[in-house]
Amino acid sequence: MKFQYLGTAAAEGWPAVFCKCEHCLRAAEAGGKNIRTRSQAIINGDLLLDLPPDTYLHKLQHGLELSAVKYLLVTHCHMDHFYPQELSIRGSCYSPVMESPEMDVYCAAETKALFDRCTAGEIDEASMSALHWHILQPFETVQAGPYTVTPLPANHMGQGNQPFVYHIVDEQGVSVYYLHDSGYYFPEVWDYFKRQKPADLISLDTTNGEISYNNGYGGHMGAPDILRVVQEMREIGLADEHTRCVMNHFSHNGHLLHEELEALARPEGIEVAYDGMTLELTGRP
Ligand SMILES: [Zn+2]
Ligand SMILES: [Zn+2]
Numbered sequence: 323m324k325f326q327y328l329g330t331a332a333a334e335g336w337p338a339v340f341c342k343c344e345h346c347l348r349a350a351e352a353g354g355k356n357i358r359t360r361s362q363a364i365i366n367g368d369l370l371l372d373l374p375p376d377t378y379l380h381k382l383q384h385g386l387e388l389s390a391v392k393y394l395l396v397t398h399c400h401m402d403h404f405y406p407q408e409l410s411i412r413g414s415c416y417s418p419v420m421e422s423p424e425m426d427v428y429c430a431a432e433t434k435a436l437f438d439r440c441t442a443g444e445i446d447e448a449s450m451s452a453l454h455w456h457i458l459q460p461f462e463t464v465q466a467g468p469y470t471v472t473p474l475p476a477n478h479m480g481q482g483n484q485p486f487v488y489h490i491v492d493e494q495g496v497s498v499y500y501l502h503d504s505g506y507y508f509p510e511v512w513d514y515f516k517r518q519k520p521a522d523l524i525s526l527d528t529t530n531g532e533i534s535y536n537n538g539y540g541g542h543m544g545a546p547d548i549l550r551v552v553q554e555m556r557e558i559g560l561a562d563e564h565t566r567c568v569m570n571h572f573s574h575n576g577h578l579l580h581e582e583l584e585a586l587a588r589p590e591g592i593e594v595a596y597d598g599m600t601l602e603l604t605g606r607p
């Protein structure tokens with residue numbers, strides 16, 4: 323499985339769109355892996371995780387062939403994960419030549435409702451009919467082509483929506499957890515983790531950087547939390563020496579630049595994501 327991080331920031335990006343705090347200025351000055359766009363990842367070029375406002379930028383930056391995407395999994399309807407208007411220029415006269423004209427979209431009912439509200443009056447029938455919607459329920463596994471996908475309920479600001487994190491397994495048995503956005507997982511999610519084989523990749527929400535989620539930021543975690551969570555995952559066997567544990571989804575409000583995050587993560591055997599980071603996951607020997 324080829325897993326590529328396209329964007330690794332929280333909602334406002336880092337440097338943030340409208341901010342000139344010292345951490346935005348430090349990131350801009352340092353450049354490189356400290357320039358983070360809104361969160362998105364792609365698997366094998368045909369499964370897209372989330373559709374942020376930076377999707378077009380990601381296509382340009384990484385030379386993606388987005389017309390080949392057959393499956394779109396949306397974690398939740400916050401703007402950094404789902405910009406529904408983008409789908410109104412998919413297909414029809416806006417993209418008459420595509421590798422995969424049809425696309426299956428997997429999401430919560432509230433995410434589909436947001437799509438309906440945002441695209442009403444703008445999307446045409448041809449674009450609309452090329453999208454095939456699958457409304458997910460927590461813990462109900464679905465098959466997205468070669469991928470077995472289980473939506474798990476995220477501990478994230480609800481605002482009337484059902485946020486999901488995903489467990490994705492490909493035909494070779496490569497097992498990936500994409501855990502964005504979420505605070506500490508619900509007990510029933512830990513019960514699910516305990517029943518699973520060790521993962522090949524676990525991608526963990528580190529929005530709060532140096533600040534623990536206990537300090538008042540709901541629905542996310544910080545690096546101190548992730549160090550503890552990975553330890554717990556190792557204790558229950560979800561992670562072992564073969565598992566790549568990766569911190570991802572960062573905010574200027576968490577303060578730590580890439581190298582500072584690595585200084586915390588690396589001694590614990592944890593990696594730090596950056597825009598464009600590509601992982602070749604080969605499964606277990
Ligand atoms: Zn987010
Ligand atoms: Zn800032």
Ligand SMILES: [Zn+2]
Nearest residue numbers: 398400478503
């Ligand atoms: Zn969110």
